[in-house]
Amino acid sequence: MNSGGYETVIGLEVHVHLKTQTKMFCRCRNLFGAQPNTHVCPVCTGQPGVLPVANGKAIEQAARAGLALGCRINSESVFARKQYFYPDLPKNYQISQYERPIAEKGHIMLGDRKINITRAHLEEDAGKLIHAESDVSLVDYNRTGTPLLEIVSEPEIDSPQEAAEYLKELRQVLRYCGISDCDMEKGSMRCDANVSLRKKGSKELGVKTELKNMNSFKAVEKALEYEIKRQEKVLGEGGRITQETRLWNEDKGTTRSMRSKEEAHDYRYFPEPDLPRLVIEAEKIKSIRDSIPELPAARRRRYIVQTGLSEYDAGVLTQEKEISDYFDAACGMLGDKSSENIKKLANWITVELLGKLNAEGSGFREDVISPPHMAELVGYIGAGTISGKMGKDIFEIMYNKGVSPGEVIREKGLKQITDGDQISAVCREVIESSPDIVDKYMQGKDGVLGVLVGNVMKKTRGQANPAMVNAKLRELMGRRQ
Numbered sequence: 010m011n012s013g014g015y016e017t018v019i020g021l022e023v024h025v026h027l028k029t030q031t032k033m034f035c036r037c038r039n040l041f042g043a044q045p046n047t048h049v050c051p052v053c054t055g056q057p058g059v060l061p062v063a064n065g066k067a068i069e070q071a072a073r074a075g076l077a078l079g080c081r082i083n084s085e086s087v088f089a090r091k092q093y094f095y096p097d098l099p100k101n102y103q104i105s106q107y108e109r110p111i112a113e114k115g116h117i118m119l120g121d122r123k124i125n126i127t128r129a130h131l132e133e134d135a136g137k138l139i140h141a142e143s144d145v146s147l148v149d150y151n152r153t154g155t156p157l158l159e160i161v162s163e164p165e166i167d168s169p170q171e172a173a174e175y176l177k178e179l180r181q182v183l184r185y186c187g188i189s190d191c192d193m194e195k196g197s198m199r200c201d202a203n204v205s206l207r208k209k210g211s212k213e214l215g216v217k218t219e220l221k222n223m224n225s226f227k228a229v230e231k232a233l234e235y236e237i238k239r240q241e242k243v244l245g246e247g248g249r250i251t252q253e254t255r256l257w258n259e260d261k262g263t264t265r266s267m268r269s270k271e272e273a274h275d276y277r278y279f280p281e282p283d284l285p286r287l288v289i290e291a292e293k294i295k296s297i298r299d300s301i302p303e304l305p306a307a308r309r310r311r312y313i314v315q316t317g318l319s320e321y322d323a324g325v326l327t328q329e330k331e332i333s334d335y336f337d338a339a340c341g342m343l344g345d346k347s348s349e350n351i352k353k354l355a356n357w358i359t360v361e362l363l364g365k366l367n368a369e370g371s372g373f374r375e376d377v378i379s380p381p382h383m384a385e386l387v388g389y390i391g392a393g394t395i396s397g398k399m400g401k402d403i404f405e406i407m408y409n410k411g412v413s414p415g416e417v418i419r420e421k422g423l424k425q426i427t428d429g430d431q432i433s434a435v436c437r438e439v440i441e442s443s444p445d446i447v448d449k450y451m452q453g454k455d456g457v458l459g460v461l462v463g464n465v466m467k468k469t470r471g472q473a474n475p476a477m478v479n480a481k482l483r484e485l486m487g488r489r490q
């Protein structure tokens with residue numbers, strides 16, 4: 010994005026909570042939403058004389074994330090102490106990684122645009138301050154020591170919209186790999202954004218500000234938009250940008266200065282003396298790499314290239330791994346795998362099934378209609394055994410009762426009528442009982458054909474094959490074209 014002769018430069022630092030049973034350096038449960046201060050111990054609260062032990066599962070999750078993001082995994086990395094004081098940090102330092110992170114040099118593709126990832130490093134989260142009343146703040150140390158992965162992008166993102174796209178893609182990859190829920194509202198994914206402006210064409214970076222406190226992708230976008238305008242105004246009036254951290258205020262839609270931005274040397278990083286170097290064997294890295302499922306971008310490409318789905322359909326089907334797995338399972342069970350049938354299957358999943366689940370405010374569930382039942386339903390429609398309209402009625406019953414479409418069809422006698430003689434007989438009846446309409450048709454008013462088709466459908470309780478009815482009526486009336 011650029012306006013007023015400036016270019017926008019954005020870099021994102023994303024923190025995600027890793028899905029593990031226990032915390033990063035102790036055996037406390039890694040739980041969200043427990044009673045405050047019920048999951049704490051001497052290690053995560055930094056009591057004298059305790060020793061941290063790194064959580065193997067968290068290390069594995071971090072490596073998996075790094076590999077899924079195309080990073081190099083360092084066979085040896087180093088934990089470091091980052092010192093600072095804050096009431097939510099009982100140890101007065103955070104164990105992080107500084108000079109040698111676990112993962113480096115990855116990227117995320119946004120269409121044809123490549124956004125490079127500088128690094129991803131392991132660390133522990135701080136506690137949570139709760140500003141309960143105007144003059145009282147409480148602290149909950151349950152979150153202290155939760156395993157965190159910080160993923161830092163290069164300053165290569167050029168608009169607030171692209172920042173949101175990057176976050177969506179990143180979240181999708183991490184969720185596919187089971188690394189984190191990446192729920193911004195629950196704080197299991199957080200994003201800080203660095204933003205600066207520079208004269209168009211200039212290679213030098215301008216002074217940046219860091220934005221914090223955005224609780225949704227939309228908020229990241231809005232905060233960046235606000236901040237870019239603010240910086241443009243300051244620079245346009247001949248002023249200077251101060252390097253600082255600014256807090257986004259969702260209600261006011263503004264950012265305000267929180268503190269001047271610290272430099273790395275303010276934290277006095279040094280290698281954590283209580284932990285050995287973190288070593289990951291090549292074999293372990295290989296087995297983690299093998300555990301990564303097919304990622305969303307690859308699935309989207311496969312759906313478009315191999316099955317001929319539109320980019321939109323491919324996007325909807327891959328938004329969650331569970332939906333994509335469901336589609337793949339049902340697709341494998343289709344008897345007729347023509348692209349027409351696959352497109353039908355995609356529609357039944359994205360429009361009918363997801364539509365219904367969304368309307369109920371439920372996330373994706375495959376237990377309401379199993380993949381084999383869905384494939385069976387689409388099979389009947391594709392083969393002309395039932396019409397699409399009948400399919401919708403059957404779908405409703407399947408959805409509510411969990412039965413197979415075959416059972417519904419048998420029970421209700423819902424088969425589509427495709428018998429030529431039977432259709433012909435009903436068409437004759439309708440023609441004989443509607444001479445006025447037939448006259449109009451014969452005079453060239455094509456529109457009235459729909460009325461006749463409708464009458465045949467009524468007489469057959471919607472079971473006649475509409476295309477056959479259409480053709481038969483035309484044939485019987487025999488109007489010269």
Ligand SMILES: [Zn+2]
Nearest residue numbers: 035037050053
């Ligand atoms: Zn603990």
